[in-house]
Amino acid sequence: MTSAAPVFLAAIFVVALATAFVDPVRLPLLLIPGSFLLAAHGIGALSERILRSWAMDIPADSSILLLITRLSVGVSFLGFATVVLGLLEIYQLAGILVVLGILWSVVNGLRAYRQRCWIRPTSASIASGVVMGIV
Numbered sequence: 757m758t759s760a761a762p763v764f765l766a767a768i769f770v771v772a773l774a775t776a777f778v779d780p781v782r783l784p785l786l787l788i789p790g791s792f793l794l795a796a797h798g799i800g801a802l803s804e805r806i807l808r809s810w811a812m813d814i815p816a817d818s819s820i821l822l823l824i825t826r827l828s829v830g831v832s833f834l835g836f837a838t839v840v841l842g843l844l845e846i847y848q849l850a851g852i853l854v855v856l857g858i859l860w861s862v863v864n865g866l867r868a869y870r871q872r873c874w875i876r877p878t879s880a881s882i883a884s885g886v887v888m889g890i891v
Contacts, residue, residue: 766885
């Protein structure tokens, strides 16, 4: 099974390098979209664990498709939940939901890292990451 990690690591590297080149003072601001992506991935992985039916249709050898599906489900759920909780003026619960997503994503990342200690990127995954980072 191939890993989607080299693609996104290369994309993060390109974005960080371009930000450092253009305006290094703005590097800490990359934590904002990074935390949002971690929260979306965590909520998507948590919903995959709770509702196993939608993840069973994804082929086992397509890790990038699984990652994109987790991100899209997480973004959808986070968007809906934060709008509803914001309209109800329960901002603390929306923050707890984001922190829960970040923690679940970190826990899943540590589990995956223990199982697959070395990531062997291919030239296609690095090229895809560079293109994704530029876009």
